[in-house]
Amino acid sequence: MDVRYEAFCFADPLFFDEPRGAQQDDPGFGDVLAVPASGWRQRDLGVWRMLFPETAALPGQGWKIHVSSAMDNAERVLGTVYRYCVARGVAFKHLRSKPVLLSRNSKYATRQSSGKLVTIYPADERQLETILADLSAELDGEQGPYILSDLRYGAGPLYVRYGGFTEQWMESDGTRVLAVTKPDGTRVPDRRTPTFSVPDWVTVPRCLEPHLAARRSTGAAGEFGYRVTGSLHFSNGGGVYRAERLADGRHVVLKEGRPHAGLDRDGVDAVARLHREHAVLTRLAGIPGVPEVHDLFTAWEHTFLAMEDVPGVPLGSWLARNYPLTRSEVTGADLTAYTERALRLLDAITTVIHAVHERGIVFGDLHPLNVLVDTDDTVRLIDFELAAPVEEGGRPALGAPGFRAPEGCEGFAIDEHALAALRLWMFLPLNPMLELAPARLGVVAASAERRFALPEGCLAPRSAGGAVTELDEPRPDWGVVRKAIAEAVLASATPERTDRLFPGDIEQFRLGGTCLAYGAAGVLHALDVAGAGRYPEHERWLLDAVRREPPARPGLLDGAYGIAYVLAELDHRDEALALAGDAATLVEQTRDPSYGSGLAGIGLTLLHLGFDGDALRVAERVAAALGEAPEPGPSARAGLSGGWSGPALLFVRLFQHTGDRDLLALADRALALDLRECVTADDATLQVRDGDTRTLPYVAVGSAGIALVASELAAVEPGAASAGSLPELLRACRGEFVIHPGLLYGRCGLAAALAAADRAAPEPAHADAVALHLSRLAWHAVPHGERGLAFPGNQLLRLSMDLATGGAGILLTLSSILDGHGAVLPFLGGPRPSR
Numbered sequence: 001m002d003v004r005y006e007a008f009c010f011a012d013p014l015f016f017d018e019p020r021g022a023q024q025d026d027p028g029f030g031d032v033l034a035v036p037a038s039g040w041r042q043r044d045l046g047v048w049r050m051l052f053p054e055t056a057a058l059p060g061q062g063w064k065i066h067v068s069s070a071m072d073n074a075e076r077v078l079g080t081v082y083r084y085c086v087a088r089g090v091a092f093k094h095l096r097s098k099p100v101l102l103s104r105n106s107k108y109a110t111r112q113s114s115g116k117l118v119t120i121y122p123a124d125e126r127q128l129e130t131i132l133a134d135l136s137a138e139l140d141g142e143q144g145p146y147i148l149s150d151l152r153y154g155a156g157p158l159y160v161r162y163g164g165f166t167e168q169w170m171e172s173d174g175t176r177v178l179a180v181t182k183p184d185g186t187r188v189p190d191r192r193t194p195t196f197s198v199p200d201w202v203t204v205p206r207c208l209e210p211h212l213a214a215r216r217s218t219g220a221a222g223e224f225g226y227r228v229t230g231s232l233h234f235s236n237g238g239g240v241y242r243a244e245r246l247a248d249g250r251h252v253v254l255k256e257g258r259p260h261a262g263l264d265r266d267g268v269d270a271v272a273r274l275h276r277e278h279a280v281l282t283r284l285a286g287i288p289g290v291p292e293v294h295d296l297f298t299a300w301e302h303t304f305l306a307m308e309d310v311p312g313v314p315l316g317s318w319l320a321r322n323y324p325l326t327r328s329e330v331t332g333a334d335l336t337a338y339t340e341r342a343l344r345l346l347d348a349i350t351t352v353i354h355a356v357h358e359r360g361i362v363f364g365d366l367h368p369l370n371v372l373v374d375t376d377d378t379v380r381l382i383d384f385e386l387a388a389p390v391e392e393g394g395r396p397a398l399g400a401p402g403f404r405a406p407e408g409c410e411g412f413a414i415d416e417h418a419l420a421a422l423r424l425w426m427f428l429p430l431n432p433m434l435e436l437a438p439a440r441l442g443v444v445a446a447s448a449e450r451r452f453a454l455p456e457g458c459l460a461p462r463s464a465g466g467a468v469t470e471l472d473e474p475r476p477d478w479g480v481v482r483k484a485i486a487e488a489v490l491a492s493a494t495p496e497r498t499d500r501l502f503p504g505d506i507e508q509f510r511l512g513g514t515c516l517a518y519g520a521a522g523v524l525h526a527l528d529v530a531g532a533g534r535y536p537e538h539e540r541w542l543l544d545a546v547r548r549e550p551p552a553r554p555g556l557l558d559g560a561y562g563i564a565y566v567l568a569e570l571d572h573r574d575e576a577l578a579l580a581g582d583a584a585t586l587v588e589q590t591r592d593p594s595y596g597s598g599l600a601g602i603g604l605t606l607l608h609l610g611f612d613g614d615a616l617r618v619a620e621r622v623a624a625a626l627g628e629a630p631e632p633g634p635s636a637r638a639g640l641s642g643g644w645s646g647p648a649l650l651f652v653r654l655f656q657h658t659g660d661r662d663l664l665a666l667a668d669r670a671l672a673l674d675l676r677e678c679v680t681a682d683d684a685t686l687q688v689r690d691g692d693t694r695t696l697p698y699v700a701v702g703s704a705g706i707a708l709v710a711s712e713l714a715a716v717e718p719g720a721a722s723a724g725s726l727p728e729l730l731r732a733c734r735g736e737f738v739i740h741p742g743l744l745y746g747r748c749g750l751a752a753a754l755a756a757a758d759r760a761a762p763e764p765a766h767a768d769a770v771a772l773h774l775s776r777l778a779w780h781a782v783p784h785g786e787r788g789l790a791f792p793g794n795q796l797l798r799l800s801m802d803l804a805t806g807g808a809g810i811l812l813t814l815s816s817i818l819d820g821h822g823a824v825l826p827f828l829g830g831p832r833p834s835r
Contacts, residue, residue, distance in 0.1 A: 009798060060166050063128050163180060328734045554590055685728060698745050704732075
């Protein structure tokens with residue numbers, strides 16, 4: 001699971017969102033701290049509210065002060081800082097409300113931004129010194145989470161870091177990142193990592209030198225008693241490490257708890273949970289399948305729990321290696337063998353849980369990452385931080401989506417609920433979606449029972465929800481399905497908001513709500529191409545949004561050129577050309593050759609808009625980058641979005657425009673670079689390697705993205721060497737189970753790649769796989785509104801309507817396959833259908 005998503009689930013039960021203001025039972029800080037009567041201005045910055053004097057002239061970068069607070073002293077700390085800064089004319093910003101503060105200090109919030117309640121912008125180093133000295137005295141005794149990215153000033157809640165005051169952007173490793181400027185005028189990334197660092201040209205002010213020395217001495221001193229040998233996991237609450245105990249050489253696991261950080265919904269921090277875990281493990285000593293506890297101690301300000309390092313892999317990893325429905329081919333014998341083994345594991349887990357119950361403990365957090373499976377299928381439980389004596393009652397305030405107990409469930413019933421959820425997950429792992437749409441439980445469970453020949457009702461009681469959609473019919477009416485998806489997308493629109501029009505993936509809060517992949521442009525494009533209509537009021541929203549805040553990136557999927565493409569297709573050509581022209585400087589700075597964010601997507605758009613010469617010049621830059629391509633790194637990039645398949649598509653389209661066959665050779669070379677990131681899996685499929693244990697078949701990153709472009713190349717150059725890998729790439733797209741339904745990272749992208757190959761060279765296996773993918777969209781379908789049909793986005797935690805992960809992309813996929821045009825993304829497939 002990508003832990004970033006959890007922090008965007010606080011504000012809305014259906015869609016990812018940022019907590020932005022007051023809630024009914026908790027007024028926002030801005031309701032109490034008004035803008036000063038005269039001489040001050042306010043600016044809204046998402047979850048932040050900035051106050052600054054009208055006459056303030058701040059530098060673009062410098063040393064800024066962050067102020068931390070816990071939940072119970074936030075108003076007091078903020079009030080002190082507010083009064084101080086207003087009285088002295090110092091610009092600052094603060095989080096909008098306590099719910100926002102809670103979400104940013106929660107267990108799975110990003111570690112580099114955790115703890116920050118206020119940011120203060122000193123005009124120079126002299127003012128920096130004054131503010132730190134004054135506020136250190138006024139905030140003496142106040143507590144708050146340690147801000148990992150900063151240098152702490154004294155022992156209080158003040159921290160400092162050198163960085164940008166205003167947004168400056170640059171490209172780094174193919175990604176647009178915030179930057180700071182060196183004295184010679186060049187930009188370098190503004191590093192925002194959970195460790196303190198200083199740019200190499202910056203001198204630490206004298207007022208900070210003692211605090212830097214104290215930090216270094218603290219890290220080097222103290223009798224920690226353990227030697228850390230590796231890290232296993234990080235969250236905002238602290239890390240989990242492998243370590244060796246110096247006293248006797250015993251190998252252990254150390255869990256770290258940071259005070260006031262890693263909060264649950266009740267505001268309980270990681271330290272309190274570690275103390276509870278120590279008490280529970282002591283009570284459970286000797287139970288097979290429960291780790292032995294060794295020590296609980298404090299080092300510096302953090303608490304550590306030392307326990308047995310038990311063998312095994314998480315049950316989630318075990319499933320990824322053994323689940324038969326992800327393979328390209330599966331037999332009845334495969335299903336039977338898996339079923340027998342899975343049921344044995346479930347029985348073993350149940351035995352351990354019931355032994356824990358016999359000691360009067362509710363485990364409270366049973367899910368696939370908290371069960372380890374050894375090579376002999378022995379199972380063990382880990383992570384007892386939510387466990388508690390049954391007599392305490394209540395239910396944990398944290399928990400894994402899809403496994404945590406519903407309201408009203410208490411005591412041992414909490415674990416029984418999780419055991420039932422785990423049983424369903426072993427056969428159809430879609431649990432987070434079922435928490436989002438519990439009415440679908442009965443239908444999904446019945447489908448899994450039929451597929452694995454399990455007794456009826458064994459995965460969910462007959463009384464479970466069973467909301468049926470058109471997709472559940474044996475022969476769905478695809479016209480009805482498409483209309484229902486469009487209705488859900490349109491019903492979700494929020495034209496009253498300025499940050500987004502349609503809810504989608506959490507990337508829209510980083511990239512903005514206008515771009516092709518995650519924003520309004522992609523949704524309007526999909527609705528238009530799929531024949532679901534034009535919506536002038538929504539087009540006006542998009543035009544107003546890009547005028548108000550021009551895109552900070554030039555790319556096709558994430559920036560200006562993708563929006564320009566859509567505007568031109570929607571008959572706003574003048575606005576499209578103006579937007580593309582305004583992004584010219586960004587294009588000049590871009591070195592990324594890719595389709596999604598870089599030059600390939602830009603070049604394709606220029607060619608489409610009629611700027612042939614500009615497109616050829618961009619292609620020359622891409623060709624030069626092709627000759628300098630680095631060796632593959634540990635993380636996957638190969639695929640349509642970020643790999644070399646996008647440049648290959650640019651070269652193919654330019655060949656079709658110019659007839660220059662040298663461009664086909666470049667396309668073949670580009671695809672070869674993506675193919676070198678692929679490995680052959682044990683089912684003879686060719687998939688993109690991601691790290692040491694994972695392979696990917698998707699469009700954005702994976703086999704499907706390479707296959708889509710290889711099919712385009714094979715259509716004009718059948719003898720291309722890279723086209724020879726198409727059968728193995730396409731075989732990787734045939735697995736029956738796909739965790740996400742969407743276009744760029746899910747099922748629809750695999751179906752689109754297979755359909756493209758089948759259009760070029762009809763093959764029954766491809767057609768059958770496409771039909772299976774379309775039928776299995778039922779697994780993810782969620783009724784929405786009166787007649788709408790929606791789908792969960794990445795992580796299955798919330799519904800999404802965007803092109804990359806949600807309903808718009810699924811609608812466009814259905815149109816590309818059923819209408820036969822193949823234009824599932826810009827510049828793929830044949831001509832767009834006429835309307």
